Every structure is written in C-alpha cells, then in structure tokens.
Amino acid sequence: MTEIPKTMKGVQLIGHGGLEMLQYRDDIPVPTPTSNEVLICVSAAGVNNTDINTRTAWYSKSDANSTDASWSGNTLVFPRIQGADVCGTIVAVGDKVNSKRIGERVIIEPCLRAAKGQTLNSPWYYGSECDGGFAQYTLVDSQHAYAVNSPLSDTELASFPCSYSTAENMLTRSNVTSQDTVLISGASGGVGSAAIQLAKARGAHVIAITSPSKNQQLLELGADRVVARDADLIEVLGENSIDVIIDLVAGKQWPQFLQVLKPGSRYAVSGAIGGALVDLDVRTLYLKDLSFFGCTVLDAGVFQNLVNCIEQGKIRPLVAHTFPLEEINIAQERFLAKQHIGKIVLKI
Structure with a gap:
C-alpha cells in the first residue's frame, strides 16, 4: 500500500497575469478522493496553450476582465493548479470506485462531464474549473481516468491527452474519411502534429501548413x-x-x-493563435454549403478512440523537451517561442 503524504509539491496560479503568477510550493495539501473519485500520483504533465490562455485571461471577451476568463467563461477560482495533460498511477479511490483500480497507470480525459460524483450541466476543463496535474497528486472522477496498456514512458503518454483528443475530436466532428483531402493549420504544434497522425490513420490525404524549417519533420510524421x-x-x-x-x-x-474549401465541405476549429477575429463573407458560407464545427467538448467515445490508437501503436508521441516541474516558467517560455514540434512535458 502506497503511503500518501499530507502535503505535496505543485504549482499554483494565484491570479491572471505573467509568469510571476505561477508559484511553486511544497506545502500544498494532498487532496482526498470523494466517493466517485480516484487519487493519482502524477509522474508527468504536458504544457498547453490552454494553460497560458487561462493565466493571461485570453479567454475573456470583456477586455481581459477576470469575471469571464476561465475556459467555461466563468470566474476562475484562485489559487488554481493547472495542467490538463496528465499521466500517473492511481494510488487511492473513493468508496464507490473498485479498489482494483489502485495501481493502474492512467491518462486523464481533460474534458470533464462529471466532478465530485455529479454530472455537470456544462463540461469543465481539467486545470481550469478544477485543479489539474501540475502537482504530485491530483483528483478526477473515476470515469475520466483511462488505463493505458502501452510500452511508452509516462512522459510520452503525458504528451497525448489534450492535443490528441482535441485533434481526434475535430476529425470526428468533421467526419474525416480516407476519401478526404485535409488541410491542417498550425501543423507543427501539439494539436496540429497530432491531427497529421490521426488523419493519416484514417487514410486521408494530408496537407500541413507550417514554417519551411519544419517541412521535413512534418513529412516524416506523415504529411x-x-x-x-x-x-x-x-x-x-x-x-x-x-x-x-x-x-x-x-x-x-x-x-x-x-x-479553397470545396462546395459542401467542412471546417473545424479549435484554436486561434493567429488572431481570434476574422473576416467572414457569409455569402461564401451559404453559397458553398459549408459546414462549420467549433470543437471544444469531446464527443462521446473520442477519448477511448485515442486510447485505442495509443495501445495499437497507430500514433507516436512527440516530446520536444522535458523540464522539472519547478522550471515551469522556463517550459512555458520555450513553449511560447514556438520553435519546437510536438509537446513540452513537465516531469513531476
């Protein structure tokens, strides 16, 4: 039986702003699982745009007013432990969870439909509406902790949950098949590089938009x-x-x-790193019978599809850099430089 300490190391976001709002501490209380939850000892957690967007209040539509700057559009509760990409081991369970789950190596589905034993009216995002994985221990409803049978390392598995589930959800919503030619923007990033692999796994023809310095790497990835x-x-x-x-x-x-879209074709979006406000000619939208999909909440079955792809070796991890948790500021600066392909992962 693993002995669980009373306190843990972790990074708390104490308010909206710059990197100074991230505080590394070693005295954070270890959370206790309620009836339907599992306690996970975190071994690795990936860095995402979501972490930075939440910290800087980018999601706010009211001039970065903190009252609507969380992922769900509500007020963020501070301090908050961020981190949506998590791999770790279940070390304790609530009284309604099978104790045989203790010892499972899991990754966490970041889009949450249940928390504290309740079905949510509006989904949460892990590390935004509740504490996430930038700490030694984290909690999640048992249904969102997926066991993975894979020879990949914990660091490699931590590169998958957020980016790859987002990519798989976009491909699912837009119904990508082997008959399709798919154009991917931001193709060298975490979601973009995941989308290349997952679209190729569906047999699609993939065109990737990237900087010339990254051409060869994306071609080797499958574009x-x-x-x-x-x-x-x-x-x-x-x-x-x-x-x-x-x-x-x-x-x-x-x-x-x-x-460039064909008449009757599909557009799926899940990011706006080049600028959120765009010029839309509505005539083009309706005269070409285009279908638009805003993709945030994961469709049912998407995360399990991702786990299946991992276990079957259909996709491979892309870990660009790793940093210890206490160097989260350096990791986020490296992330924002956008000189990497794939994921930056923190080792807990």
Whole structure:
C-alpha cells in the first residue's frame, strides 16, 4: 500500500497575469478522493496553450476582465493548479470506485462531464474549473481516468491527452474519411502534429501548413505535402481543392480557407493563435454549403478512440523537451517561442 503524504509539491496560479503568477510550493495539501473519485500520483504533465490562455485571461471577451476568463467563461477560482495533460498511477479511490483500480497507470480525459460524483450541466476543463496535474497528486472522477496498456514512458503518454483528443475530436466532428483531402493549420504544434497522425490513420490525404524549417519533420510524421504559413493558399492549392480544414490558427489568412474549401465541405476549429477575429463573407458560407464545427467538448467515445490508437501503436508521441516541474516558467517560455514540434512535458 502506497503511503500518501499530507502535503505535496505543485504549482499554483494565484491570479491572471505573467509568469510571476505561477508559484511553486511544497506545502500544498494532498487532496482526498470523494466517493466517485480516484487519487493519482502524477509522474508527468504536458504544457498547453490552454494553460497560458487561462493565466493571461485570453479567454475573456470583456477586455481581459477576470469575471469571464476561465475556459467555461466563468470566474476562475484562485489559487488554481493547472495542467490538463496528465499521466500517473492511481494510488487511492473513493468508496464507490473498485479498489482494483489502485495501481493502474492512467491518462486523464481533460474534458470533464462529471466532478465530485455529479454530472455537470456544462463540461469543465481539467486545470481550469478544477485543479489539474501540475502537482504530485491530483483528483478526477473515476470515469475520466483511462488505463493505458502501452510500452511508452509516462512522459510520452503525458504528451497525448489534450492535443490528441482535441485533434481526434475535430476529425470526428468533421467526419474525416480516407476519401478526404485535409488541410491542417498550425501543423507543427501539439494539436496540429497530432491531427497529421490521426488523419493519416484514417487514410486521408494530408496537407500541413507550417514554417519551411519544419517541412521535413512534418513529412516524416506523415504529411503528404507541406505549405508555407505565409503562402497564398488559393494560388498554391487552388480554389475548391480541400474537403476538410482543421484550423488551429485563424488570423489574417482565414478568408482563404473558405476559398479553397470545396462546395459542401467542412471546417473545424479549435484554436486561434493567429488572431481570434476574422473576416467572414457569409455569402461564401451559404453559397458553398459549408459546414462549420467549433470543437471544444469531446464527443462521446473520442477519448477511448485515442486510447485505442495509443495501445495499437497507430500514433507516436512527440516530446520536444522535458523540464522539472519547478522550471515551469522556463517550459512555458520555450513553449511560447514556438520553435519546437510536438509537446513540452513537465516531469513531476
């Protein structure tokens, strides 16, 4: 039986702002699981855009007013332990959870439909509406802790949950098949590189938008073609040439997406790192019979599909850098530099 300490090391977000709002501590109380929860000893946790967007109040639509700056659009409760990408081992369970789960190596589904034994009216995001994985121990409802049978390391497994489930959800919502040509923006990032692999696993033809310095790596990852991020997409790809766009960037290039989409095709979005406000010609939207999908909440079965792909070896982890938890500031600075492909992971 693992002896569970009273306190733990972790990083608390104490308010919206810069990196100074992240405080590393060694005296945070270890949480106790309620009836339907499991306590996980965290071994690795990935860094995400969501962590930074939450810290800086980027989600706010009211001039970074903190009253609507959480992932769900509500007030964030401080201090908050962030971290949506988690791999670890179950060390304790609530009284309604089978004790045989103790000892399972798990990854956490970051989009939560249940918490504290209750079904949520509106889903939470792990590390936003509740504490996440930037600590030695974390809690989650048992249904969101997925056992994984894989030879991959804990660090490698921690690269999957957020980015790959987001990518798989976008492909699921937009119904990508082997007959489709898929254009992926922000293709060298965590979600983009995941989308390349998962789209190829479906048999699709994949075109990746990236910087030229990353071309070869994305081709080796499975992309059939790469396009420069500042290219004129209409000139390079041609109008009405794309079946599905997986967009993580938005920004000034966005109007070109509608031009290259075929009539009756699909657009899925789950990020706006290039700029959230875009010019939409509604005539193009309805005259081409386009379908738009905003993708945040995971569809049922998406995370299990991801676990299946991991266990079957259909996708591979992309860990660009690792840092100890106490160097989270350095890790986030490296993340924001956008010079890497794949994930940056904190070792707990």
